[in-house]
Amino acid sequence: MKLSRILTILCVAFIAILCFTQNAWAFCGFYVAKADTKLYNKASQVVIARNGDRTILTMANDFQGEVKDFALVVPVPVVLQQDQVHVGDPKVIERLDAFSAPRLVEYFDPDPCARPTFEESGRLMAPAPTAAAANQASRDDKTLGVTVESRFTVGEYDILILSARESNGLETWLQRNGYKIPQGANQLLQPYVRQKMKFFVAKVNLAEFEKAGYQLLRPLQMAYESPKFMLPIRLGMINSTSEQDLIVYALSPKGQAEITNYRTVKVPSDTEVPVFVKDTFGGFYKDMFQTAYTREGKKVAFLEYAWDMGSCDPCSAEPLNPEELRKAGVFWLTPSSPSNVFISRLHVRYSREKFPEDLMFQETSNRQSFQGRYILRHAFTGEMQCEAGKQYQRSLPARFEQEAQTLAKLTGWKIQDIRKRLPVAQSQQRPWWQNLWPR
Secondary structure (H helix, E strand, C coil), rough: HHHHHHHHHHHHHHHHHCCCCCCCHCCCCCEECCHHHCCCCCCEEEEEEEEEEEEEEEEEEEECCCCCHHEEEEEEEECCCCCHHCCCCCHHHHHHHHHHHHHHEEECCCHHCCCCCCCCCCEEEECCCCCCCCCCCCCCCHHCEEEEEEEEEEEEEEEEEECCCHHHHHHHHHHHHCCCEEEEEEEHHHHHHHHHCEECCCCCCCCHHHHHHCCCCCEEEEEEEEHHHHHHHCCHHHHCCCCEEEEEEEECCCCEEEEECCCECCCCCCECCCCCHHCCCCCCCHHHHHHHHHHCCCCCEEEEEEECCCCCCCCCCCCCCCHHHCCCCCCCEEEEEEECCEEEEEEEECCCCCCCCCEEEEEECCCCCCEEEEEECCCCCCCCHHHHHHHHHHHHHHHHHHHHHHHHHHCCCCHHHHHHHHCCCCCCCCCCCHHHCCC
16 A cells, blocks of 8 residues: 555544544644635735733735825824834734634545444725825914924834814814815814824825835834724725725734724634535635624624634644744743734724724733634545445435535525535435435
8 A cells, every 4th residue: 555545544534533523623624725815905904912001003004006195194192203113014914814814624524434433523094195295384283283293204104293182173284284185074083183192194205115116015013002902993984985894913912802892703613614615715705704794783893813823723824933923013022931922813894884983992811712714524435335334425415405504694695506516425316405305
């Protein structure tokens, strides 16, 4: 017998021992595909590394257009100085996305005749402003109630930190200084002014950008201390009436992060679906997410992943190493605890109507593991002459029908279309599901 065949048999036997026990079924199997942010045309990504009152916030830019037209306006709780703002590494956000993405895993049924019995298992993005260069504070800034608290350049970005006494004045100031703010934007700015928050305003320094030869805008990263654990999303809705996707990677030494002013629910997970989903996993996940989002009234945050950074099962990517974690903003690592990081991946699809408030978070001590995971179980197709094999074959139609019904419920796909793509059971001349009814 060839060595490859022997190894295959040993591997199948080992997986069977692990995966057909009740406790091990939850997290095992072979990873085959992931549903990362590339599925979405526009998905803002934010990394929040927080311990105590200290936060390091990294914002990935998904801006599409000429870099001269880019600007970012973000409310922040404190006046930031130059040493608190940095340019982040986009590869680190790609790594976080890959590591925490919902995943597809597969199992292969062992030969039922080889075993005595067969057991069933149980946009922070503001509207695009013009490229007008930043003006010096004009004489009537005081009349408008706007103060430039800080001004500096970081990498390819020119940064302003503004404070304002009233939203109308801030709106006027932004318009006068080349930022195209839609009429009536002061209504969205007003709550931040009332809370005495500051405004982080960034736009591209074209000379620095061209000199560096960058092809894409890099993430912006800011560090500050504040008891407020929040993420402003309302300004990103000024110019948009459509729904937007936001992926938050919350990093903490304690445990899961939760949104407190909207319900946080787990994305549907640990379900068995037909094996053809392997060829269309991206479309499956998009439709599944939209169905769950609609079912929940379009006003919840979905937990897609929660795990200690030091491990994963199954892994869709290797855990981030200490250097990558530091680039992601993790500031509490020590030689004695080089990977004391818990990651929560939260997916929010929001609109002005359903999300009238900014996102408020809290840290928890809950370190329970969770992942969006979808399971393929490949039926055994070899010869089965034993009684256990015959029983196994008779059990397949009901199992396949259950998988089809589950897929229809998760995605809203038509059951008739799903059945057309299901396998034909061994020794059957017509689709197995037709055999559920008498001829």
